[in-house]
Amino acid sequence: MQARQQSINPQNIALAEQELEMVTDLFNRIADSCHKKCISTEYNQADLTQGESVCIDRCVAKFIEVNSKVGEKMQQMGGQQQQQ
Numbered sequence: 001m002q003a004r005q006q007s008i009n010p011q012n013i014a015l016a017e018q019e020l021e022m023v024t025d026l027f028n029r030i031a032d033s034c035h036k037k038c039i040s041t042e043y044n045q046a047d048l049t050q051g052e053s054v055c056i057d058r059c060v061a062k063f064i065e066v067n068s069k070v071g072e073k074m075q076q077m078g079g080q081q082q083q084q
Contacts, residue, residue: 026067034059 038055039048048056 030060030063033063 034056037059038052040052
């Protein structure tokens with residue numbers, strides 16, 4: 001049986017790499033921002049406290065929600081520019 005060979009589109013690879021960079025950047029910004037906001041600089045316990053855990057959950061949820069809303073708004077603005 002002969003394996004089907006698919007051509008690799010360099011543009012698709014570049015887009016995938018760009019998307020990976022964006023997701024990695026978003027993750028790093030969330031981790032840095034929420035860590036600074038929610039985690040004490042004095043590490044007295046191995047695990048997160050309940051307060052830290054709740055703070056992290058809320059911080060990440062807000063960060064993702066805002067990022068999503070900004071992305072939607074940018075898409076709307078881009079669509080409006082294309083129509084003009």
